[in-house]
Amino acid sequence: MATLAQAPRTPAQAPAKAPGHWSELRLSEADLAHIPGEAGWPVVGNTFTMLADPHAFAERMIRTHGKVYKNRAFGGWQVALIGAEANELLLFNKDKIFSSEQGWGPILDQLFPRGLMLMDFDHHRIDRRALSIAFKPEPMRHYSGALNRGIAREVANWAGDLQFYPAIKKLTLDLAADSFIGLPWGPEADKINVAFVDMVQASVAPVRRPLPFTKMKKGVDGRAYLVDYFTQETLRRRAEGGGQDMFSQFATATREDGSLLPVDEVVDHMNFLMMAAHDTITSSATALIYYLAKYPEWQEKLREEVFAVTGGPDGDGNPRPLDYDDLAKLDLTEMAFKESLRLIPPVPSMPRRALREFEYGGYRIPAGAMVGINIHWTHHSEEYWENPERFDPMRFTPDKVRERHKYAWVPFGGGAHMCLGLHFAYMQVKILMAQLLQRYRIEAEPGYRPSWQDWPIPQPRDGLKVRFTPL
Template identity: 85%
Template sequence: MATLAADPQTAAFPHWSEGNPTEADLAHIPGEGGWPVVGNTFKMLADPHGFVAKRIEQFGKVYRNRAFGGWQVALLGAEANELLLFNKDKIFSSEQGWGPILDQLFPRGLMLMDFDHHRIDRRALSIAFKPEPMRHYSGALNRGIAREVAGWAGPKEFYPAIKKLTLDLAADSFIGLPWGPEADKINAAFVDMVQASVAPVRKPLPFTKMKKGVDGRAFLVDYFTKETLRRRAEGGGQDMFSQFATATREDGSLLPVDEVVDHMNFLMMAAHDTITSSATSLIYHLATNPEWQEKLREEIMAVTGGPDGDGNPRALDYDDLGKLDLTEMAFKESLRMIPPVPSMPRRALREFEYGGYRIPAGTMVGINIYWTHHSEEYWDNPFAFDPLRFTPDQVKARHKYAWVPFGGGAHMCLGLHFAYMQVKILLAQLLQRYRIEAAEGYNPDWQDWPIPQPKDGLQVTFTSL
């Protein structure tokens, strides 16, 4: 795992498994530890949002909790989001916060780097999101989405359909692979790794999800290592992987091959599951709010010119992405309603005070994005879908960290503009072809953690216009 041993802020805690405060160290903070051995783990998994609401009612917006093998301190609200995400005084480690969850499968991804190492690699990788590569991705997305959704007429389980499409698009745009058997093998390895990241058995024992995940990682490390060397020798293409493979740091040096591989693994994981979740929640809200669906259709038709003479939707041009104001507001509101990453962990590298409490160095701390996105402190009628919350005036009047689906500060999601682009192109193709409908009163049950998804797959009907 990447560390910054020379940095005194991180040197105090060389690994996330060492130096955790005890119950006695946190006794002055309100809260409780739950059942012997397992703590509150099962209560949290059964109803994560209800669990948080009850704890806030009991203890306030700072409380301690024991789950997943250790003690954590929850810090709730926009001010807490700003403290951890902006991290002005470099108190909090993202690397050591996410380490227990992702270290075996996605080491050295950007989210698992801190401070100077993170800044240097982020700057090198940002080349993949400059206008010229993004223009290339938009062409690939338009072609791939149009090809797939043309056959979606009729009843559909949307979540598995968009999950497959997102993986195929990632293989195309990210790696430059045509859809086919090789892309399918890579996609299967990613699925195994993502499932293993939240598996209850954390050792790669035979027949476990963790074993499948570790095997998937080994396959991808081998594949991406060979491909990185080949693309450097032959010259990179416009796909994201080729951009990463040839990226240079500030001193002009190429990123080490093993770091290119780890960055690629992490980015594919982060992009595929979060975009799948956020696209699904947006389709749900448009299906159940047909008046907003129609407003977005009118805006998209005005920008693209509508279907061509043969009835085929026109592609959404890269230069027109910024013209879809209502579409972007609807997507932002959907991300508020169902944030794809409902909570974020960090680890305190030194003691700090918040909310009147002294929180010791080494404490695992976390913010709850879902709670903040639904708090009446920041939002009127927070459980209603209303994209007009994101007009410029409304945004300006609200706490900057009341809406943080992409994180914030130095660790703001590097691919957020790619996510906006993919979702806008998806809607341009769907809403020029179909009316998206759901049964009267449809309200699916959602799996809330680790990344939200509807338990029934999201049952909608695509009716041709």
């Protein structure tokens, strides 16, 4: 297939905004004829091939076509841009070429509309600033207390053999009820958990219409249930006054002009945040537990750090809570978490839509093109990481980080859309590690390697079989 010459080109003058909404316009194969790639099977394209093994598919495409290639899946064409430089181009978005709203729209619009990821530029900046109040020091200190209490109560019952993924998934939902909502959910917790699972699974369902008995129908029904729940709760919070929990902060947040966010936008933000916090933290914590079980020497190093910071269990053998002011002292724990995020990033790839024509890698990418980066590939590339499949938290010493391309590690995204709750994620995982490592030795069978479902958010297919042996 023909490609453009690699010589530099002068970018063409482009329209100031996208040529139509993503739902109104899809580029044809002719529009992308100069970019190498594959159409896949009739009608479905490469959708099922990608879902079966997305990382192997990407490796083959890069090996065959290079670091800029086109691919037809999920009903349309996408252009993949591969590597740290591509990550920087899309995430930093210096020239405002790319729309996050229109990139995620085809995947999430039926399920998580108007979440922060589905906003661009001024609208995104204004709402992000309003919502950031929930992550200021005073609310974060409140969350840390709730996390310490909730995690200590639950993990006390984890001794013995355990499927970690469903256990941590239940725990993160319970923690969300306390830290995010500020009230116990009781019997509604199971319904809410099912709704979130259905929505996330529907986000990459091959059938994009909510037809009966499809994943998309279950996801849309889950959204309807949560919209009703969060709408009622938003109105109640505003009537009764604010609180320190995250939902109350969102419900009473104001924009720069002092106006409250519309109720339906509060609901959509809360819906999206719950999905992001619930499923990504579940995936990330599971990855860290797996690597600590696999590499007991690193587990011991983290345990020594935790004991040094907390003082170890009290006289009755109960783990001491991790004080909010001590979070920053767990350097090695944070480095181990970052390394697990490198190896198993909770968001393996990230889409955008080009609002105007641009040049990358010697190719002209037309306005309207759906484009995406592959975070997992960059995190595993020998271009940026020595022996990339090895678990080595020392990759994240300050010196090592300075030597590396800034966008070679992007599990939280980057630029204006950097994950708003990343510090909450660090806090929750550190408190979890402090409780577990003061109480248990985390073990797995020799040679154990679980199979991972890679999309939409990684999870072990067998639930991650580990053993928590009391110290």
